[in-house]
Amino acid sequence: MGRLHERLCEDLRCLEGLNSCMNCGVCTAICPSAEFYHYDPRIICDTVQSTDDELIEQLLKSDTIWYCGECMSCKTRCPRGNTPGLLIMALRKLSQELGYFTDSEKGRQQFAIRRVIGDSILTTGYCMRPMLVNPQNHPEQGPVWEWVYNNLTEVMDKVGANYMKDGPGVLRQIAPAVLAEINEIFKVTGGQDFFQCIEKFSLDKANEMGLIAGERGSDNAYFSEVYTKNSGNHH
């Protein structure tokens, strides 16, 4: 058993997700990602089960672990109750802790998710809210959403929301004291350190690629690169 395998086994999701895989491939048959990407959850189980650090390191540095959609359809059908999707979550965590995620195109996307979703949680108390779904970045949302986006206060009023106001209700403003509690939880539980870890390795990679990442936000070259780059070599 190697060092990386030991680290993986410290994650409860690895313990819960893999009992003893017999390589039947039912998970691959039902997996939406296996149908779209060059991806095979059966091989993920096989690699982790091998305890071979060299293979695990390759996996941690690859695009492969970032193809899963975490729908957890694999859990439903596995005759042995394994969940490759949970293994993926453990692998992604370790890949980020070790900085291996910046070695792959899909892994580098974690920077954009950290900047958008991570900052949204800490500054607004929501993973997402309407202002985050800018029609410019989300043309697939269509013209009705663009109309909603341009008339947020009026539309939200009409449907009974409490948009950006104090008190309970739909899309209320989260009070500063509440945000302070959320930030403190991130600090105490390691969430803040993990954000900083993603930032640090991403900034190193941005430097190596000669791209500016800035201190915050999405208005920088490295963000654009990881958010839009698709080499087309994933299928």
Place this chain on the structure above:
Amino acid sequence: MEQAGKKRIWGEYQKDIAEDHYFYVRSCIRQTFFPGSETTFLRILRDELFKDVFEDARHTTCTGIGYHTDIVPFETTMTIAARHFALMTEAGYVNFVPSCVTSFGIYTEILDTWKHFPEMEAKARDFLWTATRREFKVPENLSHTSDIIYKFRNQLAASSKHHLIDKNDGKPLKVVEHIGCHYAKMFPKCGIGGAEFPAVLSGMVEAWGGEVIDYPERRHCCGFGFRQYLIRANRGYSMSNSKKKFESMQPYQPDFIVANCPGCAMFLDRWQYTIAEMEGTTYNESGKGIPVLTYEEMAGLVLGYDPWVMGMQMHQISVEPLLDKIGIIYDKKDKYLGSKGQYIGVPQQPLFLLQ
């Protein structure tokens, strides 16, 4: 098979749903895309069913999207959840009711983990106390909001103004029901009917007069995939999975799709528009697309609520053909007006989807 054996097997697919006194927690996605559905849920519970529902303004995200995009560690997510349980405990409630299916999955995962690893629950208590000086009790009942509507579906049917029936020929409407993956695929015992025979939406549809379509890709994911949608470079994954479902359901010519997960409802609505723009394909004979409803909107229509007060003008696929088929009277001019009846512009017309 003997009756007792049948009972035992189906017993595994049942779920206890609290009768009253709910601590309600909102959804980031549902609030954003279907704000009127949350308002409608509360209206149904309070005004139709006379239930006690409590909401605390200090509730926040469960971090679910951050957790499933792998930027938030489990320890952080479980402590945020513990804080929500603390708010419930402080308010004197024991029945926890999340609006979001991702959140529902998060809470089921956390409670299951605490059962298998009690030391993790102890850790969550320590973290929460250190960070906020709060304490909590584990909920006695965890039900998704769609579970609650399912539980009272027959009572709601008794006070319905409309049925899911085509007023022209009296036949049941053909309905595609889509269950969010995280409702029961991870923890089948936490969903009505489990992962293989989920009845939470089909039970509502049938109680209100509709007919459920059993099509090949009925249980396939909508394609959200978290990072697969949030990052622009990955969105082909998301759309392709919805496309697979549309092609599978198309031969059955559904009158509408209903979902219990807000993300699924949004994607199944928006990807129809995108696919139409990209290749000119629409999935029903009229060229208008298949309307996609939340279960709260479906319930609200049955109860005679105004579709525009419920926010159905926020859908990209027009709902009017469905309203007409059921025989619902609505004000066409009011659809895109503001809350005080003021003109606030209208959305541009799509290239292919007829409005």
